[in-house]
Amino acid sequence: DTGVSQNPRHKITKRGQNVTFRCDPISEHNRLYWYRQTLGQGPEFLTYFQNEAQLEKSRLLSDRFSAERPKGSFSTLEIQRTEQGDSAMYLCASSLNTGIYGYTFGSGTRLTVV
């Protein structure tokens, strides 16, 4: 297993367009998390899945954001009608069970909205 994989690494999109990111977690990890990191800030929690169930969503996750994890494997994060404020690094992480021993992070997808 090569760790948590995120695609694409970089995405430039025009304001108003929809974008979708993919995360492939470590195969035996049942929990998957999405975080957003803006310049000069630490990562901020967006949402997490336990297997295929989305169990918690942050208030940062507006109606334009949707995340899925079909079959409890990979996950997608879609942003509809992108805005310039959506420009950030989107980080995916996974953990076995509760994650009290820490997460394994992916390298992130950097989104630039122009």
Add this chain to the structure above:
Amino acid sequence: AQTVTQSQPEMSVQEAETVTLSCTYDTSESDYYLFWYKQPPSRQMILVIRQEAYKQQNATENRFSVNFQKAAKSFSLKISDSQLGDAAMYFCAYRSAALDTGNQFYFGTGTSLTVIP
């Protein structure tokens, strides 16, 4: 919500020397976990060290150790014998141990560490 504060945006250290990165946090909980993560430029975040709040003994991992002061809500990271590969952004993170709310990490704003050859 819990808050994590890293008051040193940037730090530098001479190669082979020791550096300490500061972190304070605010919580009303008694049971939680604290972490230090390292984020090299354009690379993924890597767990450096972890501390359980109910343990008084400070965690150590090779050249990395922490000074955990629960009463003061302080969790500093000491890097001994600094190496060029230690250059990175370091994030302090808090995670509740509560079953219902302990599903996310709260991160500080990070400290950028430069190692001078």
